[in-house]
Amino acid sequence: AAGVIQSPRHLIKEKRETATLKCYPIPRHDTVYWYQQGPGQDPQFLISFYEKMQSDKGSIPDRFSAQQFSDYHSELNMSSLELGDSALYFCASSLGLTNREQYFGPGTRLTVT
Amino acid sequence: GDSVTQMEGPVTLSEEAFLTINCTYTATGYPSLFWYVQYPGEGLQLLLKATKADDKGSNKGFEATYRKETTSFHLEKGSVQVSDSAVYFCAPLFNAGGTSYGKLTFGQGTILTVHP
Numbered sequence: 001a002a003g004v005i006q007s008p009r010h011l012i013k014e015k016r017e018t019a020t021l022k023c024y025p026i027p028r029h030d031t032v033y034w035y036q037q038g039p040g041q042d043p044q045f046l047i048s049f050y051e052k053m054q055s056d057k058g059s060i061p062d063r064f065s066a067q068q069f070s071d072y073h074s075e076l077n078m079s080s081l082e083l084g085d086s087a088l089y090f091c092a093s094s095l096g097l098t099n100r101e102q103y104f105g106p107g108t109r110l111t112v113t
Numbered sequence: 114g115d116s117v118t119q120m121e122g123p124v125t126l127s128e129e130a131f132l133t134i135n136c137t138y139t140a141t142g143y144p145s146l147f148w149y150v151q152y153p154g155e156g157l158q159l160l161l162k163a164t165k166a167d168d169k170g171s172n173k174g175f176e177a178t179y180r181k182e183t184t185s186f187h188l189e190k191g192s193v194q195v196s197d198s199a200v201y202f203c204a205p206l207f208n209a210g211g212t213s214y215g216k217l218t219f220g221q222g223t224i225l226t227v228h229p
Contacts, residue, residue, distance in 0.1 A: 031215065042202060042219040042221050043157070043202070043219045045217065048216060055215070056216050090157060094215060101159060102215065105156055107156045
């Protein structure tokens, strides 16, 4: 079965650079969630979208922005990168807001040097 | 506020031993409850779920029962295998007053290592 696709899988950036992470949800899934997992930490919710509209917002820095496109894929844009942004970024998708099962992608490992 | 507390690790067991990983939550409403597993170098996989009181989720020999009276969702397995070595996350989905849509709150994660 098709799963959530994230690209790139690995990304290395320098401080103050920008990065764009992409997420392609499972076909027919219309809801996308972004989570950040720091080294040795539990995943923290950043932001979510349902039907191309932001549905919830968590601990996402103002330097980050995200959107969901008409084909339901989502992009997380990160600017003015800091060393502390180094983490694993997960995208998850679900079918609708009331379907509670979220399926996660393999993650993008971002390293800021 | 809503929160989750998960048993601290790491947990080290021998193959075929019994496993329990404790998870308790504090919530103003009635969350849906999930266990996710993260194998080394991989993403998060949904292991099992329970959406209402007394529901029992089960998968791959793992079980967890939604206990409303004790606000708990402990993960158990009767006989662990080396291949079960991973990090396990308890993750309630809180929905207070209908203002939160689907965001999971993860516990601290428990590292399980199973030796042959």
